[in-house]
Amino acid sequence: MVLALVPVWVSGQVVINEILYHAPDELDDLQYVELHNAGPKSVDLSGWALAKGVKYQFPAGSRIEANGFLVLCQNAERFKEFYQVSAAGVFQSKLKHKGERIELHDAGGNTVDTVKFADKAPWPVGADGHSGSLERISPGGAGDDSANWISSPLSVYRDKPSGTPGKPNAGYSVTVPPVISSVKFSPGLPAPDQPVTVEAEVPLKETASTVNLRYRLAGPGYEKPEISVPMKSSSPGHFVGTIPGQKAEQLVRFRVEAVDDKGARRFFPSETEPRPALSAYVPSAVEAAKIPFGWIIHTSEKEMKAAENRANTPMFGGFQRRVPTPEEEARFRIERLIDEKLDFSRLWFQLAMATGTNDSQGLLTLRPVMLAKVAERKKLMASAFEPEGIVERAGKLEPQVEALFDGLIADLKPRLSASQKAALETWLKQPTSQLEPIQQMISRYLDLEAMWYVVTVNAEPKSDRLPAMLGVLGELNAQRAEIVASGAGLKMGGNDRTRFEQVGRQVEDFRRRMGTAMKPHLSEEQTQQLEASSRMPREMVVGLREILPGFGGPEGPGRQGGPRGPRGPRGGGAGGPGGPGGQQASEPVPFTSAFVYFDPETRKTELFDFVQVSGRKGGQKVHLYRDHPLRDMTVVALIFEGDTASLVEPLAYEVYRRAGMPVEQSHFVRLWQDGKLNGYTLLIEQPNRAFLRRNRIDDGGNMYKLLWFGGDLIGQHEKHTNRRLGHEDLTNVVAGLDSHKGADQWDYIQKQFDVDEVATYFAVNMVLSHWDGFFNNYFTYHDSNGTGKWMMFPWDQDSTWGSRGSDDGGVFYNMALTFGMAGDTPPQEGGGSWRPPGWFSGPLLANPQFRKIFLARTKQLLQSVYTEAVFGPVLDQYEATLLPEVKLRAEAQKQDPAAAVEQLRTDIARCREHIRKRREFLLAQAELKQAVGDFRPVKSSSN
Numbered sequence: 001m002v003l004a005l006v007p008v009w010v011s012g013q014v015v016i017n018e019i020l021y022h023a024p025d026e027l028d029d030l031q032y033v034e035l036h037n038a039g040p041k042s043v044d045l046s047g048w049a050l051a052k053g054v055k056y057q058f059p060a061g062s063r064i065e066a067n068g069f070l071v072l073c074q075n076a077e078r079f080k081e082f083y084q085v086s087a088a089g090v091f092q093s094k095l096k097h098k099g100e101r102i103e104l105h106d107a108g109g110n111t112v113d114t115v116k117f118a119d120k121a122p123w124p125v126g127a128d129g130h131s132g133s134l135e136r137i138s139p140g141g142a143g144d145d146s147a148n149w150i151s152s153p154l155s156v157y158r159d160k161p162s163g164t165p166g167k168p169n170a171g172y173s174v175t176v177p178p179v180i181s182s183v184k185f186s187p188g189l190p191a192p193d194q195p196v197t198v199e200a201e202v203p204l205k206e207t208a209s210t211v212n213l214r215y216r217l218a219g220p221g222y223e224k225p226e227i228s229v230p231m232k233s234s235s236p237g238h239f240v241g242t243i244p245g246q247k248a249e250q251l252v253r254f255r256v257e258a259v260d261d262k263g264a265r266r267f268f269p270s271e272t273e274p275r276p277a278l279s280a281y282v283p284s285a286v287e288a289a290k291i292p293f294g295w296i297i298h299t300s301e302k303e304m305k306a307a308e309n310r311a312n313t314p315m316f317g318g319f320q321r322r323v324p325t326p327e328e329e330a331r332f333r334i335e336r337l338i339d340e341k342l343d344f345s346r347l348w349f350q351l352a353m354a355t356g357t358n359d360s361q362g363l364l365t366l367r368p369v370m371l372a373k374v375a376e377r378k379k380l381m382a383s384a385f386e387p388e389g390i391v392e393r394a395g396k397l398e399p400q401v402e403a404l405f406d407g408l409i410a411d412l413k414p415r416l417s418a419s420q421k422a423a424l425e426t427w428l429k430q431p432t433s434q435l436e437p438i439q440q441m442i443s444r445y446l447d448l449e450a451m452w453y454v455v456t457v458n459a460e461p462k463s464d465r466l467p468a469m470l471g472v473l474g475e476l477n478a479q480r481a482e483i484v485a486s487g488a489g490l491k492m493g494g495n496d497r498t499r500f501e502q503v504g505r506q507v508e509d510f511r512r513r514m515g516t517a518m519k520p521h522l523s524e525e526q527t528q529q530l531e532a533s534s535r536m537p538r539e540m541v542v543g544l545r546e547i548l549p550g551f552g553g554p555e556g557p558g559r560q561g562g563p564r565g566p567r568g569p570r571g572g573g574a575g576g577p578g579g580p581g582g583q584q585a586s587e588p589v590p591f592t593s594a595f596v597y598f599d600p601e602t603r604k605t606e607l608f609d610f611v612q613v614s615g616r617k618g619g620q621k622v623h624l625y626r627d628h629p630l631r632d633m634t635v636v637a638l639i640f641e642g643d644t645a646s647l648v649e650p651l652a653y654e655v656y657r658r659a660g661m662p663v664e665q666s667h668f669v670r671l672w673q674d675g676k677l678n679g680y681t682l683l684i685e686q687p688n689r690a691f692l693r694r695n696r697i698d699d700g701g702n703m704y705k706l707l708w709f710g711g712d713l714i715g716q717h718e719k720h721t722n723r724r725l726g727h728e729d730l731t732n733v734v735a736g737l738d739s740h741k742g743a744d745q746w747d748y749i750q751k752q753f754d755v756d757e758v759a760t761y762f763a764v765n766m767v768l769s770h771w772d773g774f775f776n777n778y779f780t781y782h783d784s785n786g787t788g789k790w791m792m793f794p795w796d797q798d799s800t801w802g803s804r805g806s807d808d809g810g811v812f813y814n815m816a817l818t819f820g821m822a823g824d825t826p827p828q829e830g831g832g833s834w835r836p837p838g839w840f841s842g843p844l845l846a847n848p849q850f851r852k853i854f855l856a857r858t859k860q861l862l863q864s865v866y867t868e869a870v871f872g873p874v875l876d877q878y879e880a881t882l883l884p885e886v887k888l889r890a891e892a893q894k895q896d897p898a899a900a901v902e903q904l905r906t907d908i909a910r911c912r913e914h915i916r917k918r919r920e921f922l923l924a925q926a927e928l929k930q931a932v933g934d935f936r937p938v939k940s941s942s943n
Contacts, residue, residue: 013037013038013039013139013140014035014036014037014038014039014043014045014064014104014112014113015035015036015038015104015112015113015136015139015143016033016034016035016102016104016113016114016115016136016143017034017035017036017069017135017136017139017169018032018033018034018036018133018134018135018136018152018163018164018165018169019032019033019034019095019102019115019117019127019133019134020032020127020133020134020161020163020165021095021096021097021100021117021127021134022095022097022119022127022128022129023129023131023161024129024130024131024155024158024159024160024161025159025160025161025723026721026722026723026724027078027161027724028094028724029074029075029078029094029724030073030074030075030078030079030081030082030161031073031074031075031094031095032071032072032073032074032079032087032133032163032165033050033054033071033072033073033091033102034069034070034071034072034165034166035064035069035070035071035072035104036068036069036070036136036139037064037065037066037067037068037069037070038067038139038140039066039067040066040067041066042063042064042065042066042068043063043064044062044063045058045062045063045064045070046058046059046060046061046062046107047060047106047107048062048104048105048106048107048112049104049105050072050091050102050103050104050105051102051103051104051105052100052101052102052103053093053095053096053100053101053102054072054091054092054093054095054100054102055091055092055093056072056089056090056091056092058089062088069085069165069166069167070088071085071086071087071088071165071166072087072088072089072090072091073087073089073090073091074090074091074094074095075090076090082160082161083163083165083166084166085165085166085167086166097119097128097129098118098119099116099117099118099119099123100116100117101114101115101116102114102115102116102117113143114143114144115143115144115149116144117134117146117149118146120627122146122147122181123146123149124146124149124150124151124270124272124273125151125273125274125627126151126152126154126270126272126273126274127151127152130151130154130158130274131154131155131158131159131160131161131162132151132152132153132154132162132163132272133151133152133161133162133163133164133165134149134150134151134152135149135150135151135152135163135164135169135170135171135172136148136149136169137149137150137169137171137172137173137176137177138172138173138174138175138176140174140175140176141175141176145176147176147179148176150171150270150272151171151270151272151273152164152169152170152171152272153170153271153272154272154274156588156590157588157589157590157612158274158591158612159588170272171270171272173264173265174262174264175260175262175264176264177258177259177260177264177265177266178202178258178259178260178264178266179202179203179258179266180200180201180202180256180258180266180267180268181200181201181202181203181268182199182200182201183198183199183200183201183256183268183278184198184199184200185197185198185199185254185278185280187280188280188281188607189280189281189282189283189605189607190245190246190280190282191282192245192246192247192248192282192284193245193246193247194245194282195242195243195244195245196242196243196245196252196254196280197240197241197242198213198231198240198241198242198243198254198256198278199238199239199240200231200238200239200241200256200258200268201237201238201239202237202239202258203237209259209260209261210230210257210258210259211230211231211233211239211256211257211258212228212229212230212231212241212256212257212258213228213229213230213231213241213242213243213254213255213256213257214226214227214228214229214254214255214256214257214267215227215229215243215252215253215254215255216252216253216254216277217246217250217251217252217253218251218252218253218297218299218594219249219250219251219297219299219675220297220298220299220304220674220675221298221299221300221301221304221305221674222299222301223253223299223300223592228257229241229242229243231256239256241256243280246282247282248282248283248284248285249281249282249283249284249295249675250281250282251279251280251281251282251297251299251594251609252279252280252281252282253277253278253279253609254277254278254279254280255267255268255269255276255277255278256268274591274610274625275609275610275625276610277609277610279594279607279609279610280607281594281596281605281607281609283596283598283605286598286605288600289600289670289884290600290880290881290884291600291667291668291669291670291680291881291885292597292598292599292600292667292668292669292670292683293597293598293600293669293670293671293672294595294596294597294598294638294669294670294671294672294681294683295594295595295596295671295672295673296593296594296595296613296620296622296638296671296672296673296674297593297594297595297596297674298592298593298613298673298674299592299593299594300590300592303589303592303593303613304674306589306615307613307615307620307673307674308387308673308674309385309386309387310615310619310620325893325894325895326391327387327390327391330390330391330393330394330395331385331390331394333394334384334385334390334393334394334397337397337398337401338377338381338384338401338544339539339544341398341401341402341405342377342401342404342405342544343542343544344370344373344374344377344408344453344457344542344543345449345450345452345453345457345542346427346449347408347424347427348370348449348452348453348456348457349448349449349452349453350423350424350427351363351366351412351416351420351423351424352452352456352470352473353423353473353474353477354417354419354420354422354423354424355417355419355420355470356419356470357467357468357470357471358467359417360463360466360467360470361463361466362415362417362420363456363466363470364461364463364466365415366412366415366416367456367457367460369408369411369412369415370408370457371457372411373404373407373408373411374457374543376404376407377404377543378543380400380401380404384397409424409428412424435484436487436488436489436490438487438490439484439485439487439488439490442483442484442487442503442507443480443484445507445511446480446483446484446507446510446511446514447538448473448476448477448480448514449542450533450538450541450542451514451515451518451530451533452473453541453542454526454529454530454533454541455469455518455522455526455529455530456469458529458533458541459522459523459525459526459528459529460523460525460526461523461526462523465521465522465523468521469518469521469522472517472518472521473518475517476510476513476514476517476518479510480510483503483506483507483510486503486506487503490503504836508712511712512712515530515531515534518530534710534715536709537709538709588614589612589613589614589615590612591610591611591612591623592610593610593611593612593613594607594608594609594610594611595607595608595611595613595622595624596608597630597669606630608622608624608625608628608630611623611624611625616637616639617639617641618639618640618641619637619638619639619640619641619681620637620638620639620673621635621636621637621638621686622635622636622637622638623635624636626690629690631665632690632693632694633665633685633686633690633691633694634686634688634689634690635685635686635688635690636683636684636685636686637682637683637684637686638669638671638681638682638683639681639682639684640678640679640680640681640682641798642798643886643900643903643904643907644798644803644903644907645798645803646668646680646681646682647878647882647904647907647908647911648797648798648800648801648803648907648911649666649682649684649796649797649798649800650666650667650668650682650684651800651801651871651874651875651878651911652764652768652770652794652797652800652801653666653684653794653797654871654874655764655767655768655861655865655866655871656760656761656764656794658865658870659760659763659764659861659865660760661757661760661761661764661793661794662691662695662697662757662791662793663793663794664684664685664686664687664691664793664794664795665683665684665685666682666683666684666685667682667683668680668681668682668683668881668882668885669681669682669683670885670888676892677888677892678889678892679885679888679889679890679892679893680882680885680886680888680889687703687705687720687779687781687793687795688703688720688721689703689721691793692781697781697783697786697791698783698785698786698787699721700722700784700785700786701721701722701781701782701783701784701785701786702719702721702722702725702729702730702781702782702784703719703720703721703779703780703781704717704718704719704720704727704730704779704780704781705717705718705720705779705795706718706775706776706777706778706779706780706838707776708772708775708776708777708835713727713730713731713734713839714727714730714731716776716839717730717780717839720779729782729784730782733752733782733790734839736748736752737749737840737843737844738843745843745847746847746848746849746850749844749847749849749850751789752788752789752790753789753790753791753844754783754787754789754790754791755850755853756853757791757792758790758791758792758840758844759850759853759854759857760857761778761792761793761794762774762792762820762841762844762845762854763854763857763858763860763861764794764861765794765820766815766817766819766854766858766922767858767861767862767866767918767919767922768797768800768801768802768866768918769800769801769802769805769812769813769815769832769914769918770797770799770800771799771805771812771815771819771832771833771834771835772796772799772804772833772835773794773796773797773799773800774819774820774835774837774838774841775820775835775836775837775838775841776835776838777795777796777797777799778792778793778794778795778796779792779793779794779795780792780793780840781793790840792840799833801910801911801914802910802911802913802914802917802918803907803910804833805832805833806832807832811910811913811914811917812832812833812914813913813914813917813918813921814832814921815832817855817858817922817925817927817928818845819834820835820837820838820841820842820845821837821841821842821844821845821846821851822837822842822843822845822846823837823846824836824837852931855927855928855931856931856932858922858928858931859923859928859931862919862922862923862928866915866918866919867915867919868912868915868916871911871915872912875908875911875912878908879904879905879908882904883901883904886900886901886903886904887900887901
């Protein structure tokens, strides 16, 4: 059939008006198409259809009212989750993210309207996963004309879908505004005081009465008001404008405005694009250096202050801890004081335990008091951590903390029952547990206190469900007490390994049952809070580390290594998950910052504007755009976690790289933040879809990040791709590893895992004494759409090269060859840091056939990669590169440059020592001596 395009006056001006084809946050089933009747009469849609990209047949009786809207969606439940308007129907098929043709046919099969959109300019980019929808500007304009479409306003953080279904488009105009095309400017990196010339084409057919160049200056903590400059016509349809020259390190943002004689207005770029302006940067003179330079510019004052608080809070782990600055020491003292004095969760739990199920309403009367003191605590913490005057403030904070706590007790007492008062008095007299160390760890890892705080303070409990909740809590507390009692007499590194494993299994079983037992009695809000808390450190769950600028902080003087693994009685440490310097969440930030990168090899400076710079442990994470990556990277971390960590982490990645693994890019950058020199910083690529593509791995599979907290299989695996699809593939593969035995297990492993790649990952961990990378601190990827196999990628390598884990603070070289495999238990005295076997490492390293490959690969690395001959020159190069940088950083941080140089040389010497001692230790092991076999090296396109 030949389809004819029907004039709009015949169809009553029904047009395809809005399209959401690529929602953010991997909401792939959130798609909709909106029709709009721009005419004065209702239209009968019976027998009409959407065709091509979307297939939907309108049933008899379907109508669209005059000036009305009608929405069709892919998934009615998902649509209802985000929008108030009701969808008229559900269409078949799915719109492609790359672009699609959609046709609207009338009952006779005639084409009423058609749109063939794309995900690249000149079509609006804001609709391509950046939260926006495609909005038609003018119903009277052509549907196939990209100039007649604009993105809806984007959500602030780009993580929630926007759009205007069921109502007038935000970008509506009676007529199509003037078209602006071929916008060019030069130079892109002007010299100080050099003007920028901007040229634009506004075709003659457009009746533009005014064409303006609008620009604003932006910089650390500011974005100045926009200035408008008329653009002059140099030839028909060609306009030129000039931005005055600016000072060095000035960021200039600008756009072109065209207004026709009817008042229709267009900006280029549109205000609803991810980058709502073009940008130029005035670089300062750059001196020669061995490492790249980077500049972060936060253009909002709030983000600038938050970043300032986060800057330079290194972890003091490593071979030799430097003396913290007074500011760092003050910060740690404040954190410790808050942890010890203002943990309300333990008091709240004691009151709950003293509340009978028949008197549950009495607990509800206490909740407002608790919430009021939580708000006071939050305010006190915010002021306490302000950088200016923190040293003096730390010395005066304790009385304020004591007063806040005493105020809580005073406000609670008049409202307490007799049993609650008795429990409070007992707790106040003896708040510190008298349990043995192992028992304390068990009790705190089975953290009923935090769980109860989450579901009754962070979320409001339903009064009718509270008695049942208290009943469950009492049962769980009794069960926990039995497990704690069973840990009496257990000692780390003791001989009773069978009992140790038995208690560990009890702990894990209870941990899995805690939330499950409580969930049937929770509201939706409580359930969401409980699930979210499993992915956060305890300190954030109970409010001791609010999502505030700069939280995290250094490890205090004398703290050894990292927290112990949470899958056994040694897990969780004395403070449970989290802790100073531990994992921390970041406050969402908009895409308003800029990042500038100078490459000393090419002598080129590159500007990345309107990017998201979010806080993370020890630094920042920069989110770039797919169409403008940095060396093929779309997300990079810029971190400094201490001198030793900043040295050994990239060195570790170099070992993985030389072993042939797909591995993250990593290198040093001399970093300025908001005009202030931070000093050398480590840049690390984030494992994501761009990382997979760079390594020629299909990017459609499931990527998981292994956390050391989270408790169970799903809680510990933070999903980074296809988040809406759940963890089914993960639970299946782990169950398969457990259920298959003997030869069947080896067959299963070969089918499910990239054996060479995974064995190489574990082998590198072994030679590097990376105790922190078997149970957690790696990414695992299921290449479900490609090979179908699982892979593992390294992450968080600051505990490698023997830098952390030694019991005496020396080089940690004697990590057992059985580390990470099923059956491995804490070592005897002198064995260093330990974590229990991981979900993959446990069964894989215990499988005889896989273990042969792992041992052969370990031996091969010790003989040909991890040697003094290979890495001696690498260490020489690192030392030469970093010598000027450590001096510069020390000066910038007001520290002793000579001490910084000595620290670097000490760390380099310790790395050399680790190569010698680790090789000697491992090659002397009987199991490794017997290792034989040709190992097929991993083939990687990485770097």
